[in-house]
Every structure is written in structure tokens, then in C-alpha cells.
Amino acid sequence: MKQYIEEAEKVLMHTYSRYQIVLDRGEGVYLYDTNNKKYLDFAAGIAVFALGYGNQQYNDALKAQIDKLLHTSNLYYNIPAIEASRKLIKASRMDRVFFTSSGTEAIEGAVKLARKYYYKKHGVADSQIISMDHSFHGRSMGALSVTGNKKYREAFGPLIGGVVFAEFNNLASVKELVNEKTSAIILEPVQGEGGLYPATFEFMEGIRKLCDEKDIVLILDEIQCGMGRTGSMFAYQHYNVNPDIITCAKALGCGVPVGAFAAKEEIASAFEPGDHGTTYGGNPFVTAAVSKVFDLFESEQLINHVQEISLYLIQKLEELIEKYDFIQERRGMGLMQGLEFKIPVKDIIPKVMEAGLILITAGANVIRFVPPLVIEKQHVDEMIAIFDEVLSKI
Ligand SMILES: *Cc1c(COP(=O)(O)O)cnc(C)c1O
DSSP states (O other), rough: HHHHHHHHHHHHHSSSOOOOOEEEEETEEEEEEETOOOEEEEHHHHHTTTTBOOOOHHHHHHHHHHHHOOOOOOOOOHHHHHHHHHHHHHTOSSSEEEEEESHHHHHHHHHHHHHHHHHHHHHHHEEEEETTTOOOOSSSHHHHHHHOOOHGGGGSSSOOSSEEEEOTOOHHHHHHHHTTTTTEEESEEEETTTTTTTTOOHHHHHHHHHHHHTTTTTEEETTTTTTTTTTSSSSGGGGOOOOSEEOOGGGGGGBOOOOEEEHHHHTTTTTTTTSOOOOSTTTTHHHHHHHHHHHHHHHHHHHHHHHHHHHHHHHHHHHHHHHHHTTEEEEEETTTEEESSSSOOOTTHHHHHTEEEOOOOOSSSSOOOOOTTTTHHHHHHHHHHHHHHHHHTT
């Protein structure tokens, strides 16, 4: 393992502080490194691998598509993209879909679509977007420009203009920024990287009302909190609101690089041929995965399962708060949970890994729990046992 890591540090750009293991294979909710050490996975590749590793039906669908047709470009139609669109539309209550290869590109597309909608209405390209502090939307220039974290943005200016930041869950702070140039408001229903903060009901409903009154496009970033993770297909379905555009990725393809943005007809129709495009986006391979993922969500009743099992996870996490006074609080929804510590958590992660458990952080003081959606009670118990043992030595 040491040799692989040394080579990686020579050949890969230094953009990540990686944990010091080389992962080799997965089975269910477990991962194995190249030394065959077994890890219980409560990170799921950052909220990606909802189905667990080695789902036979998923793997078979992908293998079949590889033998049939991997890629065609978007100059032609293909059946998996049509089927995947139909299923995503049904699940999201949107009208039209554009497939991308990542979450970041879904954000790029959503921002472009909101700008084009404004341009068609006003005839000038001078629109503004309101985003939220502590939000995360991706690393390309556009997605970075709407990401509310100075640390990520600072060195890369000038970014795209016309972006202002409000305080998450503070409706007044959003209203203060609205003017006649406001084209879109973008937010995560549950902030992920920012530290597992769910939007309040008042905030979401207030934002929707504001957008209706001023004809502002509401973009909800469901890249992390979507696809069943919070106990509904999309997190906004817990609230009494519908977005105008949603962005989706991570668990959408459960491991193949695919994202999407989907919109209501009125907004989507602002795009005309030539306005947006991608070579890979929506190719038959990735959309066959998306299509199978939606089928498996239904046949395995994953959303019901998340609703049930997350209650157990929440109960067990609450018990840890009772036990350790260095844990501040629990936040999150469904199987998207965070524990905020009063101490930095960076050093805890390698210790739990040593003990056979994979966890990740969300900021300096928060440990994040985003397991595969198929976890069972016994996996929660196993996770808590390992975690508790490590915490007891702090
Ligand atoms: C991960 C993430 C993104 C970026 O997606 P990538 O696939 O990494 O490009 C955007 N928004 C949110 C909320 C995310 O969690």
C-alpha cells in the first residue's frame, strides 16, 4: 500500500489530502483495501453509492449496456437516455432534463438556463443570482462563483459576476438582496459540505413565495441531499415547495459519472438548440445506470427503508451526545446526518479507519454520516460500536 501511495503522491496533482489507504473492492456496505482489510463504509463515496457495492441487477444492467452501446454523442437519440429522463421527470415533477457528467456541470447548466430565461424576458444579460453562505455547488468557475465558501473561491478570481450571498435560513437577508435584476436563487435544501444544515420550513416556503412574486427562478441543488437520502426522493419533497430547476448527481448513477439538471417547461423552453451541450452527457452507458437506479429504488423500496433505518441511526447518534460532552449536537435529515463536535474532528477519522470504519467530515468540527441507503440495523450497531470505542479514548 505504501508504494502505491508514494507513487500517487508523485503522479497526481496535490488537490486532496487523502486518507492513507488504497481501496480495492467493495461488497455490500463494506470496502476492502489492497491488504484485504475490511471497512464498514458510512461515507458511500461521498453520498454516491446508495445501492451498496456489488448490486447484481445494477452490475448486470451496466455490463449489458457496455456490450450493446457505450456512447453515441448527442447528435442522435438513444433509448437509455429517454428512459432515464422519463423516470427522473416522474420522480422530480419537473418537465425536461439535461444530463451532464458531474454535479458541477449540472450547476453550470442550471445557472446558464436561469440566465437565458432572464435574457429572453428582459433582452439584456445583466442578471444577478442570490446564493447562500456556507453553500457548496462545485469547483468549475461558474459553480465556484455560486459557492458560499471564500476559502474555495479566493485564489481563482475573477469569477463570474452577478452573484451575491445571503445567510442560509434567514429570509430577511435574502429579501434585502432581491432587486429587478435577480434572476435566480440557488440553495441546497440540506447543506452538505457546509455542515449538514437543513433549511427550515419557513425559509423554504418564504423563498418559494418570494420567487413567485418576483418571477425569480428557484434552483434547488439536490446533488447530495437528493435520491432518497433524506427519506424522500428529493429533499424538497419534505417541504411544501416545488423548485423551478433541480440539480442532481452523486447517487443519481450510483457510481458512474452522471449528473442532471431538470426544469419546469416554462423555464426549460428558454434553451434553444445551440445554447448548451456536452459530448458525454446522457450517453447510453451512464443513463442505463440512472434508469436501473430508479428501478431499484422502487423494487427495493429504498425510500421506506431510509425512513425506518434513519430513525435508528438518529437514536444511536443522540445516545452518543448524551455520553460525550465534547459532542455539541446532531443535525441532518434521514441518512444525511452530522455530529458537530466542540473539538476539531480531523484526527478522529484516521482513528476510526484504523478500527475498520470509514467516516468523513463536513468542515472542521462536523463528522458526516452518509452511508449506502441499504444499511441495516446491524450495520448501525457495528458503526456505533467502533465509533464509541474510538471516542472513549479521546
Ligand atoms: C458534490 C456536490 C456538488 C458537486 O458535484 P460534483 O459531482 O463533485 O461535481 C454540487 N453540489 C452539492 C450540494 C454537492 O454535494
